[in-house]
Amino acid sequence: MHPFTFIQASDPPAAIRVHAAGKGSAYLGGGTNLVDLMKMNIETPARVIDINGLPLGNIEQLPNGRVRIGALVRNSDLAWHPVIMRLYPVLSQALLSGASPQLRNMATVGGNLLQRTRCPYFYDTSFACNKRTPGSGCSAIKGYNRSHAVLGGSDQCIATHPSDMCVAMAALDATILVEGPNGPRNIPFPDFHLLPGDTPHRETALAPGDLITAVELPDIPFAGRSHYLKMRDRASYEFALASAAVALDIRDGVIQAARVALGGVATKPWRSAGAEKVLTGAANNQQTYEAAAAAALAQAKTYQYNAFKPELAKRTLIRALATTGGML
Numbered sequence: 001m002h003p004f005t006f007i008q009a010s011d012p013p014a015a016i017r018v019h020a021a022g023k024g025s026a027y028l029g030g031g032t033n034l035v036d037l038m039k040m041n042i043e044t045p046a047r048v049i050d051i052n053g054l055p056l057g058n059i060e061q062l063p064n065g066r067v068r069i070g071a072l073v074r075n076s077d078l079a080w081h082p083v084i085m086r087l088y089p090v091l092s093q094a095l096l097s098g099a100s101p102q103l104r105n106m107a108t109v110g111g112n113l114l115q116r117t118r119c120p121y122f123y124d125t126s127f128a129c130n131k132r133t134p135g136s137g138c139s140a141i142k143g144y145n146r147s148h149a150v151l152g153g154s155d156q157c158i159a160t161h162p163s164d165m166c167v168a169m170a171a172l173d174a175t176i177l178v179e180g181p182n183g184p185r186n187i188p189f190p191d192f193h194l195l196p197g198d199t200p201h202r203e204t205a206l207a208p209g210d211l212i213t214a215v216e217l218p219d220i221p222f223a224g225r226s227h228y229l230k231m232r233d234r235a236s237y238e239f240a241l242a243s244a245a246v247a248l249d250i251r252d253g254v255i256q257a258a259r260v261a262l263g264g265v266a267t268k269p270w271r272s273a274g275a276e277k278v279l280t281g282a283a284n285n286q287q288t289y290e291a292a293a294a295a296a297l298a299q300a301k302t303y304q305y306n307a308f309k310p311e312l313a314k315r316t317l318i319r320a321l322a323t324t325g326g327m328l
Contacts, residue, residue, distance in 0.1 A: 001039055001041065002038075002044040004038075004044075004045055004046055004047060005046065006047075006048050007047060007049050007050065008049075008053060009049050009050065009051050009054060010053070011054065011055075012051075012056075012179055012211055012213060013179075015027065015051050015054065016179060016180060016181060016209050016210075016211055018047065018049050019047075019049055019208070019211070020180075022046070022047075023046075024045050024046035025046065025047040025048075025049060025209075026045035026047070026048055026049065027110075028048050028049060028050045028051065028052070029052060029072055029108040029110055030074070030107040030108040030111045031106070032099070032103050032107045032111065032115075033115040033116060034048075034111070040123060040125070041125065042122070042123065042125065042132060051072070051211070052072065054072065055070075056070040056072040056073075056110075056213055056214065057070045057072040057073055057074075058070045058073070059077075059078065059081050059083065062216075064219065065218075065219030066216050066217060066218055067083060067087065067088075067216065067217045068215070068216050069109055069214060069215045069216070069217070070109070070213070070214050071108060071109055071110030071211075071212045071213050072109070072110065074104070074105060074106065074107065074108060075098070075099075075103075075107045075109070075112060075165065076095075076105045078091070078092075078095055079095035079096045079104065080092070087217075087223060087224055088168070088217060088220075088223050088226065089224065089226055089227070090168045090171060090172070090223070090226035090228045090247060091165070091168040091172065091217075091228075093168075093227065093228035094164040094165050094167060094228040094243075094245060095164065095165050095168075097164050097228065097230045097243075098163070098165065099237060100236070100237045109165070109215055110212040112163055112165045112166065113163070113166060113176065113192070113204075113212060113215070114203075114204065114212070115162055115163055116131075116162075116203065117131065117159035117160060117161065117162055118147075118162045119131070119140060119147075119148065119159035119160070120144075121139040121140050121143060121159075122159060127143075130156045130157050130196075130200045130201065131157055131196070131200045131201055131203075132201070134199070134200075134201045138155075138157050140157075140158050140303075141158060141303065142304075144305055145158065145303040145304060145305050145306050146305040146306050147160060147239070147241065147306070148160055148306055149265060149266050150265050150266070150300040150301055150302050150303075150306060150310055151262070151265055151266035151267070151270055151297075151299065151300055151301075152195050152266040152267035153196065153267050153301065154197050154198070154200070156197070156200050157196035157200035157267065158196075158303065159196070159200070159267060160239075160264060160265065160266065160267065161193065161263070161266065161267060161268050161269055162239050163263070163269065164228070164230060164240065164243060164263060166193070166269040167228070167243055167244075167245045167261045167262065167263035167269045167270075168228055168261070169189055169215065169217075169269070170190070170245070170269035170270070170271045171245040171247060171260060171261035171271065172189075172218070172223060172245075172247070172259065173188075173190075173218055173220075173259070174189045174215050174216065174218075175188055175189065175215070175216045175218075176188075176189065176192050176212060176214075176215055177212070177213050177216060178210045178211065178212055178213065179210070179211050179213050180206075180209050180210035180211065181207075181208075181209045182207070184213075186216075187205055189269075189271075191205055192204055192205050193205075193268035193269060194268070195268060196267050220247065220259075222247055222248065222249035222256075222257060223247050223259075225247060225248055225250070225324055226247035226248075226259070227245075227246055227247075227320050227323045228243065228245045229243060229316055229319055229320040230243040230264075230316075231243065231264070231312060231316050232264075239264065240263050240264030241264050241265075241309065242262070242264045242265050242309060242312045242313040243262065243263035243264045244260070244262055244313070244319075244320040244321075245259075245261045245320070246259065246260050246261075246321055246324050247259040247324065248325055250284050250325060250326075253284050254282070254283060254284065255279045255280060255281065255283075255284050255288065255325075256280070256281075257280060258275070258276045258279035258280055258292075259276065260272045260275040260276050260279070260292065260317065262296060262313060262317065264313075265297075265300070265310075272292075272295070274292075274295035274296055274298060275292040275295050275296040275317065276292075278291045278292040279321075284325045284326075284327070285327070286318075286327065289317075289325070289327075290314075290318060292317065292318075293313075293314035293315075293317045293318045293321075294314065296313070296314070297310040297313055297314055300313075
């Protein structure tokens, strides 16, 4: 681990000022991902700014029906919060399917938004990785790519986004609240995580010094009818091979509105407009679910070892829809 200066921030403006004072700064919340990256010399910040003392740990219902979640809310606290469990069960289920209880007790919402891929070539500095070292190449494309993305990749990177929480938030159309050197701004969830394209090292829309302060969930009356399903190699403490977050508004046997997002198969949390289009206005039945799943994976591109992923993702989405739609 490289030497670094450790600074405790007294308030958000102070944290932003320190971060913007020079290159090589990193915010430290729960640290469950950052500390590992620092130990492996993948991230080598010159300054680590401890933000755990900032007043960003509340969950509140707003007068407009939205729910605001502070960036320092711990994953366990969010998963078991009665408002989240009642209004957004898909988010609670996603959080509880991730990591372990010990890590969920430490991990924060803001940190979860920013966690980096678990691609083994990214973590092993003896291999080329455009995400870690731009221009060096992507070892995964011709390597052992069983866990890699079939949606949203490029010839520069096919690493999957690892978060469960973010898949649920993509389905819920969350908004990320940010403060930075140029003032506050709101980032719609679809715009927050970037596709790799030619710049896989740029993973989010954050600018230097930007500090995530909160996430807001919209008032979605039918989000109470939602579900998160995760398929993985073992029952716990494992990243998704495929996952699905869905919410359905069903009246008189017809799907009036739908939210669909996929995880484990894409380079970012993957909201599927194609699946939602198929579902909206269609009968709530198996045939509709299958058509939606086919639309969601229509653009999938597979590699040598992950050709099973599109079919796994389809089946995962179909089962999540059937569970949500009351067909199981």
